[in-house]
Amino acid sequence: MSGARFIGLIAATDLQSLASWRAVGWDLCAAAADRWWLRVPQDDEAVFMKLPLAGRWHEDADGLMTRLGKRVPEQTAPATGWVPLATLLPVGPPRRGAVAMPPVPVAWSLEADDADRPAEALMCRWPDFMAWALAAFAPRLECLSFARCDDDRVFVTGHPLPPVRGQGYHRAGRLWLPGGHRLPSHVWPELLEERLRLGTSRFALLHPDGSHEEMAEENFVRASRAAVRLTEGDPVSFETP
Template sequence: MKEMVMILPASAYNALGNVRTIPRLAAARHGDQIWLRGISPHQPEKALRQLPVLHTYLLDAEERLFLPGKRTPHSALPYLSWEPMFSFIKAELPMSALPARLQERYMPVLAPSGVPAEVQALLTSLQTWKEYAETAPLIRLQRLRFAATEVGQVLITGTPLPPIPGKAYTIRYNILLPAGYDFDLPAVASLTAARLNPENDALLLFHVNGQWERIPAQNFVRATRSAIRLTHSVT
């Protein structure tokens, strides 16, 4: 058997962000399902094994589908419009806006803070990030994760952060604040997180002017040279 094929429900689209950078992985829509191919039948990556898979098949050279452990074909691979995973799933930092009524009640205001805080995130250019990663020790990269935008920026999280130019951020309640700044009323941070990120499944990146972006946790991938090169090549 030359590869494995996985079938997922269409509702699992967002979960595919965790496998976006796996080489040779391709995806296609088929009705209310998403099909994946290009998977090694011997040892699929851990991230693939964690997907909400409906069915798994083995594919032979004649594109016949077999159930695992069976020698008789179950069916043939349908003709589908396959896309590389990095184009099927876009890496981005989705923009968000405060609901109008909420903005009337509370408009986020940041002010300089005299309280020191550890820097835990860095916003820099994708080109700068790639140039650093090409020669960085692997042990440094393994401690980092990143999410990229389609306009050539990348947000890096983890410690220690790379010594490259960029905007530094601190993290509190999953809120990213520019280093040296805090809410004008620091106690509001926990309330803001509870209101804007109730599921605690994203990072909220605030700018000095009070504008903010919601970055789903699934948009972040582990920092590897291959993942960074792939992201650079398609952004």
């Protein structure tokens, strides 16, 4: 390859995530015992930005590497040692009689997000929400829905949210993400929804460590003082797969 390119740093444990692109002319070079440099043509920028990389650089025609978002080169790309991706991830026939192998899972967790995203939902303690709701005016409650969990948490959606201490969440499809966090660029909401088998009637509540809980849409009720009183003795469980 020649001209401007992209270079990324990928963990050896994540190399299998590149298998779909073994035939497009990408190159790898050993960076350490557990990390590899990945070189990608500039035309593949859209795919490059979604890969599980520990760092991303732009490489100019002289081999100088500038971290994306920066202006000053910080190092020079390795001059030798590059091998085609297809060499390290060859395609071969399966062993006779071998069982089908599932795709190799790639671990991930939510990333910190500096974007100022408005909260669209609130997770708080049930006693705090109940005390506020029983004292609030009816029109103030009508714009809210809630689902109470049997561990004394309650998840509230709507606008404006109640002025109760708790964790704010923003929504991506059928996924709820805690405030200050986002999905990694290589994790697409649509694919994650499919992987979790949420269908059209369930939501996933994501946590920063990559774990999640699931909620059924039918567990949400329109907020009112009567609904709060009835729910006091009838909580539901958020499911942890």
